[in-house]
Amino acid sequence: QVQLQESGPGLVKPSETLSLTCTVSGGSVSSGSYYWSWIRQPPGQGLEWIGYIYYSGSISYNPSLKSRVTISVDTSKNQFSLKVSSVTAADTAVYYCARVDMATVYFDYWGQGTLVTVSS
Amino acid sequence: QSALTQPASVSGSPGQSITISCTGTSSDVGSYNLVSWYQQHPGKAPKLMIYEGSKRPSGVSNRFSGSKSGNTASLTISGLQAEDEADYYCCSYAGSRISFVFGTGTKVTVL
Numbered sequence: 001q002v003q004l005q006e007s008g009p010g011l012v013k014p015s016e017t018l019s020l021t022c023t024v025s026g027g028s029v030s031s032g033s034y035y036w037s038w039i040r041q042p043p044g045q046g047l048e049w050i051g052y053i054y055y056s057g058s059i060s061y062n063p064s065l066k067s068r069v070t071i072s073v074d075t076s077k078n079q080f081s082l083k084v085s086s087v088t089a090a091d092t093a094v095y096y097c098a099r100v101d102m103a104t105v106y107f108d109y110w111g112q113g114t115l116v117t118v119s120s
Numbered sequence: 121q122s123a124l125t126q127p128a129s130v131s132g133s134p135g136q137s138i139t140i141s142c143t144g145t146s147s148d149v150g151s152y153n154l155v156s157w158y159q160q161h162p163g164k165a166p167k168l169m170i171y172e173g174s175k176r177p178s179g180v181s182n183r184f185s186g187s188k189s190g191n192t193a194s195l196t197i198s199g200l201q202a203e204d205e206a207d208y209y210c211c212s213y214a215g216s217r218i219s220f221v222f223g224t225g226t227k228v229t230v231l
Binding site: 106 | 121172211225
């Protein structure tokens with residue numbers, strides 16, 4: 001059973017960089033069949049796709065966030081990570097990591113989510 | 121890229137059927153048969169309910185079904201049960217540049 005777990009600071013100051021890591025167990029980020037993705041959900045609002053990465057380093061970002069977002073993968077630790085720079089209160093959200101099936105293009109496994117609050 | 125449009129809320133009595141619409145454009149829903157639907161209970165991660173527009177993952181009740189016509193996808197829940205009360209989101213592949221776009225979300229209430 002594949003499991004994903006987000007980790008990182010729950011509080012980030014405005015203008016700083018938000019950093020989160022997703023640890024994958026029961027599966028490998030090096031699998032050629034999946035992308036590894038980040039999705040966020042502001043409190044009381046809907047889901048927003050942030051981006052995804054393939055184990056080889058191929059990346060796709062949401063154009064609305066592209067200038068501030070970096071996703072990376074560490075195959076040796078079976079992890080992938082998210083950085084969002086110059087954060088504002090609008091970046092306050094529950095951040096989810098998820099696995100994307102490349103063939104059928106859906107999010108099949110999700111982490112439990114982690115709330116990141118941007119506040120001074 | 122704008123979010124796909126869903127009704128804010130849909131309600132029904134136990135045993136009834138309800139349908140949630142998801143309207144996109146010819147660049148996303150209309151171009152790809154790659155719409156997925158997710159159920160989200162409060163405080164929980166979304167759960168995949170339908171993929172490729174109409175296919176159910178193993179373990180998902182056959183009370184859930186999906187379809188698509190033109191730029192609009194739909195999720196139907198038949199035999200509505202109390203446990204179906206949740207938020208539902210559609211998601212469509214939108215091409216290599218944008219990749220994924222989610223719907224605005226629909227709150228389903230079982231009366």
